[in-house]
Amino acid sequence: MENQNEKPTRISITLPGNAYFMSGIRDFTLTLIKNTTNFAEKWAFRLQSVVDELCNNAIEYGSGENEDILVTFVHSKEQYVDIIVEDTGTGKNKMTAAEMNKLLEERRNENYKFTGIRGRGLAKIVAEWTDEIEFTDKEGGGLKVRIRKYLKDPRYKSGLPESTPTHLVLNV
């Protein structure tokens, strides 16, 4: 039995606010989730997308040119993974936590129509593939987004490793 009081592992990475570096953080996320957690492989790919979408938002809206973004992974063994993305609040299109909550609520509405090229990342990928999303205004300026994915808390969507199929789906 794992010690559930074990101190979570925390890894922080500072990235230049440039999409050029996103493939690197995606690779890191994939490897981290696959190799150091008990999440099934598909969740490694899903959390890779979650990180990518959050970082892209931080770059596009939160941080100005030549500013950094901070990505932090917190892994509590057998419990959850938190991913926290922080921008500097120097971007031209910066948004507050309240504005982000409102935007997410609008786009999570089942009647919301996505008509443009953009806008699906937060509502359709991040929100669908995580158990918690929290927006916080940072004291010194900027936005902090924290998502949590539980490994196996039965109250939440499961990230349990896949088991052998126990039933067939027949197409007739």
Add this chain to the structure above:
Amino acid sequence: MAEATILTEDLPVKDPNSKAKLVTISGQLDESNVDNKAKEIYQVIDATPGKLSLIFDLAGLDYMNSKSIGYLTDWYGKITERGGKVLIAHAKPNIKDILQVVGLTQLIQMFESLDEAKTVVLGTSAETPAAAVPTQTPTQAPTMTQPPSQPETFKLN
């Protein structure tokens, strides 16, 4: 920076009033390259007036972000309003997964093999939903009771 390659080739269509192309995308489509790569597809669509169908072979595509899915949705709209079809073949499990979660599999048929997709576009026998990969309702997040994704389903013939 992510690398991505897009190759297009004409497919032989019996109907003289329509055209079909195979679009093979490999690599990773992300924020660093998707806007430029999308232009290549828009050029193909704009350069082919009339009814055009596109089959996207995604066997070599390792990653796509939400914006690339937005572009795919836009291409679907442009193609279908001219009477054409957009199909996806050979997508990897993580690509199918992300297309499903955004709801695109409700619009675009997905096929395990290129031959199945070609059969639909080239107007021969099996233009039936049974040829398509069954998809799940995208609005339903995975739960503990959901069948494993690999394989997602078992088809009995």
